[in-house]
Amino acid sequence: MDHAFALLTGRPISLYAAAVLRIGYGLIYLGFLLREFTHRDEIWGPDSPWTPALARELFQQTGWFSFLTWWDSTLYLDFCYVAAVAVCALFLLGWRTRLMSVLFAVVVAAFHARAIFMTDGGDNLILLMALYLTCTACGRHWSLDARRRARRARGGRPGRWALWRAASEVWSQAGPARASVVTTVHNCAMFVIAAQVCLLYGSAGLYKVQGASWQNGTALHYVMNLALFRPWPGLSALVDGHPLFISFASYLTVLLQIAFPFALFSRLKYVILVLLLGMHIGIAVLMGLPIFSGAMIVADAAFLPDRFYRACGDLCRRAFRSSDGPAAARHRPAAGRSFVPTQPGDATTLPAAGGGA
Incomplete structure (x- = not known):
């Protein structure tokens, strides 16, 4: 039991795998929506054989929902469709991943429920994974969020307003407890995905x-x-x-x-x-x-x-760097050297980079 508890709460597992799931399902659903763009009215629109009235009647029996049935308008469908494409793209790129993961799950559930009789096993799996990914830290790697955190760690600008600085300080003080909760929820979600x-x-x-x-x-x-x-x-x-x-x-x-x-x-x-x-x-x-x-x-x-x-x-980074040519290699700093000069009073030993989870 102690080992299982340490495994769940000690450190987040499969962070790169969670990022691959985010990228994979975001890309698949984005491609699906773009492919069906010309057929959107026949599948999800008011002129669909499965009309919004029939869908709402089924929702009363099953408890499902879909924002696509709120208004029977082609213009409203087009607005929702463009918004759904934007959500899929932002989720794929990992921009504000926690918010986008929830919106992505809502989009998948809404489109799935609106045309429930046109779905198959792949759609069911994407829906389940979209719900599970809302509980994972799938934006830790290979995302715009990770890039923003890296820039901030290298010396980003502090908050401009006193209220923002105070909120940031309170948020940082709650860091250990928040990190423990996020780690536990993430690990449990990854185990559920595997199961x-x-x-x-x-x-x-x-x-x-x-x-x-x-x-x-x-x-x-x-x-x-x-x-x-x-x-x-x-x-x-x-x-x-x-x-x-x-x-x-x-x-x-x-x-x-x-x-x-x-x-x-x-x-x-x-x-x-x-x-x-x-x-x-x-x-x-x-x-x-x-x-x-x-x-x-x-x-x-x-x-x-x-x-x-x-x-x-x-491997991809090395391939990309080698494609720059010998000219770029001459301007690249040598391994183990830094352009930052040593300052007086610097410590002689530093903790190894990348040691954290």
Whole structure:
């Protein structure tokens, strides 16, 4: 119990993974709204077959809500649509992330509820993750908020007004307690996200294994011949022309989904994550479900350690610096040297940078 309590309250875990979730789901929903911009009135507008009156009647039974049904006006829909696009973009960039995470969840819930009969498993997962991300510190890294904090730490301007300075001082004094609460809530939310993904894969695998077509390895054959999920009929026919591959892929799909929750605490999970990545790419291409596949790939990214994302970030920075050319390298300071001169009275030893969580 002491170890579990220390794990929840000691330091925030998977901060880079939370940032990847923020970027991934913000990008997916932003792309979704931009893609459906020309069809917005047919899906969410007053001229939709599922009218606002029908939606409000359903809300009375289910308890859902959507601000898109407050006024039956095309102009109001356009205003809400532009505002939703802006919220998704700001959430993706990590600007005022705590506020934007709440607004992003409201936007996803509103659009989801307004056209509830046009959603699929990918939309359901994005909605759940948007709600969970409101409790995470997903703006700590790779965000405009992180960049602003870094600039402020390097010597930002103090507050201009006395009231602002007093409020800042009170806020800083409450820092330890606030940090403990934020850490606990963030860690709990990340555990819930992990549990949600494990439940999704485990239940999907157990449901599949009960079906006769999955037991005899022919399930994907029928999937390849569904007219609704054949964006590339020639490619589907080509894949379906290899019965041995179809059978192997059917059994492997069930095995991966059932084994995923049990492989989280071993290095086997990295092999399973790579195979799941290939599976979701195949679903996106062969079945024409890019939103669902993208949502699942982003959810799987929560299980990669922060050291992996730090290594990726360092690799990208080195690649970007090397692309500057030798001219920029000559003007770049050498490693271990600083342009700031030593001041009298400076301490000879300093704590290592980056030691904090």
